[in-house]
Amino acid sequence: MIVVMESHSPLELLSAQLKILVSDTVKYTLLGLSVSLLLLALGILCWQTIRYCKQTKNNRGTRQTRVNSLLLYTDERPSMAVLYSRPPHTKVEDICLEGHRVNHYLSPSSDSSQTEGEVDEKVSIKKLEGSLRFSLYYDQMQSRLVVTILQVKRLQEHTESCSQQSFVKVRLMRAESHRLNLEDNWDKEEKGKILWTVLQEWKTQIIRSGSNPLLGDQFSCALQQQEDMLHHTNLRMEVWDFDTFSRNTILGEVRVQLGQLKISQPLELQEELQIPQKDLVGEVLLSLKFLPTSQRLEVGLLKVRTVPAETHSDTALYARISIQCNQYRLRYQKTSAVSRCLMTIFNEVFIFSLPEFPLERCKITVSVYETRKTNKHLIGQLTVGKEKSSEDKHWNLMMCSVRQPVAKWHGLMI
Template identity: 50%
Template sequence: MAVIIEYPDVMAARQLAVLNLPFPDLVKYSILGVSVALLLLAVAILLWQIFRCCTRTDVTQDTGDYYLASYTTPNFLVAPRTTDAGADHERRSLSTMELEEPSEEKVSGSLRFTLFYEPLPSRLVVTILQAEGLQRRSQAHRPHPFIRLRLMWQENQEAKRLKKGEGVPHALCTMLQEWHTRMVRDSCSPMFGEQFSCDLLRQEDLPGIIVRMEVKDFDEFSRHMVLGEVRVPLRHLNMCYPLELQEHLQTPQKDPVGEVLLSLKFLPTAQRLEVGLLKIRTLQTATNADTALYARIIVQCNQCKLRHQKTTAVRQCQVTVFNQVLMFSLPEFPPQECNVAISVYETDATRKHKHLVGQLTVGKDKRSENHHWTLMMRSVRQPIALWHQLLT
């Protein structure tokens, strides 16, 4: 019987023979060269990122006349403390560019109405008589006009302006009462003959009231078209007897009814947009003493309308503090066109009745870009807060 003894050197040689790959030396050296090249590329990228982090400097932002509030943490549960001087500076730093320019559409026609003030019950009576010469949408379409009547009260900023030496006062308006007349079908010169009255609490408020009458064309399937408006300030009118007036229709204008402190934060990695509603400043009157405010926010990105979100209702005061942040996931990156539309509503204690207080829009489109949006894109991952005007 023969015994075969294998020595260690022979066993190691057989293992090396098994591990040898069946490739020529040229392929082996090529794979080794590619591996070394990838390793050098990774090291170069790492060194470049380290160099960028070491040489990065903070970008100084030219805020101009805007009030820029930067927060180190995204927690808005505690309202920032501001003095009266700071609040006045914030309100003075509002952008006047946010007032929408009137459209250049042709407006024709006139409106005839009467105004009368009864001193004893402190009552204002407005009678809509007739509209004449209203324009048509087309030759085949005759308008179905009706009139929306609003009593707007404007705060008196004359004393404040003279005291502080401001060049232009920033006056806000609030709506005291709103009515609608009946609709008259197929008429360019409709007759109304409807009377509306409102009881005023103080006679001193009469000079600050503006009667705003909007003539609209009723549309059953779309938005009503505004044919024109008439504004009548009651400051210099003698209404001890019924005063009949006939005014030409003018291009509709927007009224500033409040100010909104809005915060925007962009997260490029997560493709999210954080919209923070911090404060809303409105005029406090006896008609809205027991009301609450809430906001409805809509984000439209690259012609794609995202799901709207609402804030919780907060009891209304002169400066209503919300400190609420809503998050929106953007469908595409980067956002070429993105608009944030905020609508503020006023509701009663039962939360069953509501009406629109005002709206504002922030964002960018193909033609222009909002200043707030520009600051947000310069400071990604950092909330930027600015005051905006609320228009109606």
């Protein structure tokens, strides 16, 4: 009898022994534990997802409440019917850093100084002190007015430096007999103001001296129709403190009515400095539109109405629009130059992206300039805005009609 013996490998023997040791109870226990861990992981994932969705919804609702509770679910894409002359360019600059950028004010002949810089000249006066000595003479034979700025006396030191730098700005202004036809659109306080035209504008040399600087600058211009002109002409002389590294500060002004003086012979006068006042020189039709969700402000300069002193074919007007929002200044934008006439039409719209919400403080400044060949000078300014405690009427109308342009006439002051 032959017996056949089967041979098994060691691996097969080990596998057979493991199958015997691991019972069915252990297998089902491990499987149940794995399924429990999987369900726990899925539960944690769902809980985190629900929590994230709730937090995002709450943040979105808080932001919409700050912006406005009106019409936040409509589309804000600008209409294709309105074509803008240039894409929006917004540059945010911290005003606190401007004091360190002294090179911006070093060159008096640059575009950003003096002529352009007059927009930001300080007009606040802490304490008024001083007087201005000057002389007037009207030459009847030549129909010519001669103004001589002699001296500024008892000028208070406003700077920490030893030498005071001052100059005098002289404006010859005429009161217009006719009224503008759009006074019904103005505020009540604007209707009673007289419309003025700047006939001539001069500026003395800058004197670096003490509190009693001697000037001696003389200016003259032709005045036709003596009786009519002198009785409706005023002389406005402003004393300024010049600062090379900052903005010029006005110290006071003197106003003289030529029709009440006998200036057929040279007449020397000395008048105390008074608090500066603004004069109405025209009006501007301004349009404002606020888009809260996209944080944009559209400023439209539609029309500018002034009374030119003289008619020149080569004179043109342009405007500079600057915005200061929550202590940040946005990069200003300029309109194109348009030939000056009684009613100058621009019809240009500019877009400014506002830096943050809520808008606690926002000031829109529009400065209108006249250009003639290479010369340019400031005609007037207007300001619209919002403070913490008060709002301008135009600003309030804009916020009440969100996403709709609101146009209003404003007085142009100088």
